[in-house]
Amino acid sequence: MEAPKPTAVPDIKTLRDAIPAKCFERSMLRSLSYVARDLVAVSVLFYSAVQLMKLDLPLALAIPAWGLYSFVTGLFFTGLWILAHECGHDSFSADLTVNATVGWALHSMLMVPFFSWKFSHSRHHRYHNHMEKDTVFVPHRKPEAVRKSEPSIMEKIIDHTAADAPIFSILSLAVHQLFGWPMYILLNAGAGVNSLTRGNRKNTPKYKQSHLDPTCSVFTQSEMPFVALSNVGLLITLTALIRVSQSIGVANTCLMYGLPYLWMNHWIVAITYLHHTHEDAAHYEAEDWTFVKGALSTVDREFGFIGRHIFHGIIEYHVVHHMFPRIPFYHCEEATWAVAPMLGDKYIEQRTNFFIDLWEAFTQCKYVESDKKGSLMWAKS
Template identity: 80%
Template sequence: MATTTTTTSTITKRSPVMMATKRTEVPDVKTMRDAIPARCFERSMLRSFSYVVRDLVAVSLLFYSAVQLVRLDLPWTLSVPLWTVYGFVTGLFFTGLWILAHECGHDSFSANGTVNATTGWFLHSMLLVPFFSWKFSHSRHHRYANHMEKDTVFVPHRKPAEHQEKPEPTFLERIMDHTAADTPIVSIISLIIHQLFGWPAYMLLNAGAGVKSLTTKSTRKETPKYMQSHLNPTAHVFTQSEQPFVLLSNIGLVIILATLYQVSRSIGVMNTFFIYGVPYLWMNHWIVAITYLHHTHPEAAHYEADTWTYAKGALSTVDREFGFIGRHIFHGIIEYHVVHHIFPRIPFYHCEEATWAIAPMLGDNIHPVQVR
């Protein structure tokens, strides 16, 4: 049985999903892999690091400009617009670095596992993300994408049967699904909370995950919240062999928090918040928004255990067009997410070619959104 969720978006005519005009059977993974040129699976460490260097240079220049802004005694009519632009633009590049660390987590950054782990840990720690903790749960999201019980990301609520009373959504459910509210004001408030706290809620409480997404046989309802935190090495989100790496992730967070504390003693808490905290909040917003839109669409089904397969789950994600920012700062993760779900080790700079290679055989199994 397949369950669907609702949202809307747009896509441009440049996208390969526009070729989807006919319902077809879901092709097997090998058939799709054979259709993709072998070069798409080649990982270039030099090319990947060129994007890291580019984004780090951009962030460094933005940090420098912010420090100079702190030293200027500008009236609020000038300082507020400048800080607003700074926070937004820096948040974009924070998100770009987050996505490059995401490449490391999938080992699509390079063919060297040590380089991937070290680079991903450095980049994600810098952004206050527990790299290995996220990597382990994210790999299970890819393994069980759109599985109603085992997926770890934005699993929708089942509609109650006609004879059952619809349960009132909990506060946490409203954070992860802002459509659960009935009134516009509550929906707007829930959306704001969703965008501000959705990512911390997932990291700290495993919010949005399926009832059987843990590594033990116990369900999420039976497991205390502290045993589902991505910061707890002994949490049921991880296996015993993964626990030391979770601890290493926490060490990275402590290093960055200690650095931010020292910076705040030098330039002040508010200035530190404007320089680092506001871009961090923008990054949280983009990560939650991108993930939500990738996995929420009327035609993108979520499957029960008896009908789910890896291919069907991966193909029930959505490519969306986001223009210059999506393609050049967010490294195309929004535009070519379907092929990434099927073959997560394809580097992001090959995902467009790989998408075009498999689009003709997918038909309506790749979910287009309406052109306006």
């Protein structure tokens, strides 16, 4: 019996025509309602943190109380981060000024340089899973992995080539989750060799790839003023945090804002990593890459109530977002099921435990190698 033939990849127009027109409609009022909901939740949580500070609990009670607070607040921080992400794609509303203003305000509150991230993230969408031009989680090819027989600890963390020892893998994963985002912002970690707007990453010092430097090689000249504006937003938030720490103390400020911030970093790195790391998610050399191939090499996963209602479905319906990033998140489910039947075996979804998926991807997907069909596939350990 012959094996079934792989599904032919539809062109982007065919896929777009299959999606109901209403899925492309952006409602400013609806989007702002989600912002209001999440801001109210964070405000209530901040108020609860202030009350918690006044209780002077014994350590046995304080640790779980602050742990629960930081976890829940980190979820809503991430929700706001994702709404700013909508602004960065102009899927928040049809008004570009509103998108820029809301996105800048929300990301600045979360110590994220909005325009700096927006510009490099747009190049990620333009070149997703391109081995040279993608800007996030570009994997090693097999020869590189073999050649780096004794990589540094930082290389193992950034390039997800951790040793096989479980304890080292656990520690590496923890650092990967907590510091992967700052390393990307400060050093452009994980980007492809030809992902810069000027020059080559191999020949460009790491400090000239910082998202905080308006003159760095990540950005074009026309983008530089907006990168500076992003830094202004960070300075405003940093100043506010300093003033708060003068009122309630540095330790309490770290508990109230710092711990949720670390949770947010974890979620953003985990979500992005799992969207682009899966045994069936191919990467492509320049001569084989196309926009649709790259979009179809992303993954829809599952995170239950939190994913669908606090993270605004970004985990569950990411493939269609890569194809049509201006579809608002609240229409992505309908759009997904409109195109999924056309994609057949090219549509990648994994509706299993999110944390187990993270562990398996981090420990098993070490590098990619050619499948001799024009794709680079993950070689599982």
